[in-house]
Amino acid sequence: MSPSWDTFFRTLSLADHNTRVVVAGTTMLGIAAGVVGTFAYLRRRALMGDALSHATLPGVAAVFIIFGSKHLPLLLLGATLSGVLGVLAVLGLRRVPRIKEDAAIGIVLSVFFGAGMVLFSIVQQMRTGQEAGLLTFIYGKAAAMLTRDAWIIAGTAGAVLVGSIALFKEFRVICFDQDFAQSQGTPVFVLDVAMMALVVMTTVVGLQAVGLILVVALLIIPPAAARFWTDDLALMTVLAGAFGALSGWSGATLSALMPRLPTGAVIVLCAGGAFLVSMLGAPHRGVIASVLRQWSLRRKIAYQHLLRALAEMEEAALGPAPAGVGALERRRGWTRRQLHEVIRRAVRREAVAWAGPDALRLTASGRVEATRMLRNHRLWEMYLIKYADIAPSRVDRDADEVEHVLSEPIVRELEQALDAARAIPPSPHPQEAPAT
Amino acid sequence: MPADHSRACPVSIHDMTVAYHRRPVLWDVDYAAPQGQLIGIIGPNGAGKSTLIKACLNLVPKASGSVRFYGEPYGAARQRVGYVPQRESVDWDFPASALDVVTMGRYGRIPWCIPPRRRDKRMAMECLEQVGMGEYARRQISKLSGGQQQRVFLARALAQDAQIYFMDEPFSGVDAATESAIVRLLRELKSKGRTVLVVHHDLQTVPTYFDHVVLLNMRIVAVGPTKEVFTPENLQKTYGGRLTILEKAAEAVAEGRR
Numbered sequence: 056m057s058p059s060w061d062t063f064f065r066t067l068s069l070a071d072h073n074t075r076v077v078v079a080g081t082t083m084l085g086i087a088a089g090v091v092g093t094f095a096y097l098r099r100r101a102l103m104g105d106a107l108s109h110a111t112l113p114g115v116a117a118v119f120i121i122f123g124s125k126h127l128p129l130l131l132l133g134a135t136l137s138g139v140l141g142v143l144a145v146l147g148l149r150r151v152p153r154i155k156e157d158a159a160i161g162i163v164l165s166v167f168f169g170a171g172m173v174l175f176s177i178v179q180q181m182r183t184g185q186e187a188g189l190l191t192f193i194y195g196k197a198a199a200m201l202t203r204d205a206w207i208i209a210g211t212a213g214a215v216l217v218g219s220i221a222l223f224k225e226f227r228v229i230c231f232d233q234d235f236a237q238s239q240g241t242p243v244f245v246l247d248v249a250m251m252a253l254v255v256m257t258t259v260v261g262l263q264a265v266g267l268i269l270v271v272a273l274l275i276i277p278p279a280a281a282r283f284w285t286d287d288l289a290l291m292t293v294l295a296g297a298f299g300a301l302s303g304w305s306g307a308t309l310s311a312l313m314p315r316l317p318t319g320a321v322i323v324l325c326a327g328g329a330f331l332v333s334m335l336g337a338p339h340r341g342v343i344a345s346v347l348r349q350w351s352l353r354r355k356i357a358y359q360h361l362l363r364a365l366a367e368m369e370e371a372a373l374g375p376a377p378a379g380v381g382a383l384e385r386r387r388g389w390t391r392r393q394l395h396e397v398i399r400r401a402v403r404r405e406a407v408a409w410a411g412p413d414a415l416r417l418t419a420s421g422r423v424e425a426t427r428m429l430r431n432h433r434l435w436e437m438y439l440i441k442y443a444d445i446a447p448s449r450v451d452r453d454a455d456e457v458e459h460v461l462s463e464p465i466v467r468e469l470e471q472a473l474d475a476a477r478a479i480p481p482s483p484h485p486q487e488a489p490a491t
Numbered sequence: 492m493p494a495d496h497s498r499a500c501p502v503s504i505h506d507m508t509v510a511y512h513r514r515p516v517l518w519d520v521d522y523a524a525p526q527g528q529l530i531g532i533i534g535p536n537g538a539g540k541s542t543l544i545k546a547c548l549n550l551v552p553k554a555s556g557s558v559r560f561y562g563e564p565y566g567a568a569r570q571r572v573g574y575v576p577q578r579e580s581v582d583w584d585f586p587a588s589a590l591d592v593v594t595m596g597r598y599g600r601i602p603w604c605i606p607p608r609r610r611d612k613r614m615a616m617e618c619l620e621q622v623g624m625g626e627y628a629r630r631q632i633s634k635l636s637g638g639q640q641q642r643v644f645l646a647r648a649l650a651q652d653a654q655i656y657f658m659d660e661p662f663s664g665v666d667a668a669t670e671s672a673i674v675r676l677l678r679e680l681k682s683k684g685r686t687v688l689v690v691h692h693d694l695q696t697v698p699t700y701f702d703h704v705v706l707l708n709m710r711i712v713a714v715g716p717t718k719e720v721f722t723p724e725n726l727q728k729t730y731g732g733r734l735t736i737l738e739k740a741a742e743a744v745a746e747g748r749r
Contacts, residue, residue, distance in 0.1 A: 216639075224598060224604075239569065239651070285585060
């Protein structure tokens with residue numbers, strides 16, 4: 056099963072003509088599918104590609120029955136015709152009251168696929184052994200790709216890329232805001248047809264390599280993966296093309312190394328791998344990044360709570376005094392373990408020091424930090440009270456310093472309000488705001 | 492007010508009926524908007540306020556009737572008409588920055604297949620600054636607050652540089668800062684002689700914001716200058732029994748002010 060080193064290097068270096076053809080074909084297919092898939096994905100038409108690919112089957116079988124030929128361009132023409140018929144059927148069914156899009160797609164997908172299977176059984180009864188080549192349309196067999204097939208894919212991919220780049224601005228606006236686009240005179244329907252035409256072209260040339268069951272994966276997965284990395288549509292489109300290319304290349308290479316693996320499935324699994332890595336590892340939108348962000352936010356908040364609690368206790372005691380751990384524990388809803396963890400961190404940062412077996416005190420630098428936090432906290436509170444109507448849109452919860460977010464006059468006004476609001480006389484230790 | 496599709500009239504609607512699934516939503520609407528005014532379109536939920544706008548802009552089919560903009564049909568007048576859809580009508584998680592969205596307001600003037608030019612982006616930036624959102628130009632739109640998103644939509648309409656504006660509930664769910672920004676903007680548009688039609692929900696602010704009102708409930712109940720038309724009787728006719736609650740609320744507010 057496992058390939059020899061020689062095969063390994065021959066495959067990776069694309070030494071064989073056959074490998075070259077297959078790898079080039081699937082890579083170009085991946086690029087085209089990723090790029091046009093980006094728009095279909097954002098327009099929420101991605102599943103339409105699934106209905107479309109399944110709807111190509113009766114066309115393929117019908118061409119074979121009528122012409123008795125396995126000539127690829129002819130079969131692809133049949134696939135295109137019945138695929139387009141399927142898309143039109145979905146669009147038509149959607150207009151029927153009480154039929155929603157998912158139902159329309161489900162109906163068309165299964166009925167066309169069923170029709171295709173019935174036609175296939177007729178093919179099987181007609182000529183034994185001849186139908187074998189047709190099965191590649193269902194499961195995909197990139198290894199069967201000829202030079203001519205790769206050229207068909209290359210031409211299609213080129214056309215899809217040119218179309219997507221030319222209509223980029225138009226696709227962007229109909230994907231985001233269809234009504235606005237239409238109000239500006241953008242022909243939304245024509246553009247939708249153009250977009251579906253690009254999807255049809257990509258799907259049909261992808262049938263042979265990936266198979267009609269899985270080809271939709273190449274339309275959906277690369278854009279979905281790309282979305283994790285960027286908020287820019289142009290970059291997302293490029294990334295989706297790159298992920299598609301990567302999947303096509305690695306899938307074809309792997310199945311060239313291990314010829315018994317089905318290429319289509321391997322390509323889709325590679326795309327799935329790229330998606331998984333993106334979902335987990337992407338810097339801002341990724342799952343790991345957001346878990347880490349949550350975790351460090353919690354740590355930061357706990358630390359601030361500790362310092363603020365100590366400052367408040369000093370204020371109540373009218374001067375620097377050690378605070379008991381038990382009293383701290385009662386002040387907030389933290390568990391003993393959480394409290395000791397945050398105390399350890401504060402001691403390491405030399406903001407607090409042990410003042411006995413069970414008592415803490417603020418260090419000089421810790422006191423400065425704690426006083427600043429306390430003042431900040433109170434100013435924010437005062438701001439929320441005084442400007443309750445406009446505050447929520449301005450409050451940046453990440454900002455440590457009020458001054459960084461609010462203008463100086465407002466901060467001064469808040470400080471005055473804060474002083475006026477304190478019923479208890481100001482504590483003897485320095486109350487004025489530390490210089491920032 | 493007869494609508495004779497005069498060339499002087501920014502928006503004239505003649506005998507317009509709109510129906511969804513055979514159920515009429517708007518009946519026999521006849522309306523001629525006055526030039527250079529801020530016009531509030533007022534009515535209860537389901538009165539067809541949004542539908543009125545969408546039918547004017549050919550976004551929903553009309554069962555009958557015609558609409559003209561300075562005497563021209565929509566297709567010919569498109570560049571003179573700006574549109575602010577409801578904020579909830581789009582997915583804000585779309586991969587775009589505030590500037591990208593505002594630049595879309597220029598698309599109607601950029602030829603096909605040509606990307607936005609530098610002067611389009613510059614103008615979009617100016618429009619963002621005009622609504623006080625200049626510093627958020629590069630921010631992804633889902634990271635903006637609701638009010639900021641609404642201001643992005645307004646900036647996009649400004650980028651359209653139109654004569655007539657249709658705004659669908661721009662005041663709904665926005666903070667006070669955005670509300671005052673919108674009001675400022677409306678007055679600025681008026682001072683430049685633009686005509687603005689605004690679907691509006693909050694009855695209390697109608698007299699301060701709008702010169703003219705259209706009271707709508709599937710048909711036009713009353714139109715005219717706010718001072719003359721925005722009366723309890725007309726509101727009663729527009730809102731029916733539902734108004735009593737509003738009236739009590741308004742009274743309570745009036746009491747509080749005294």
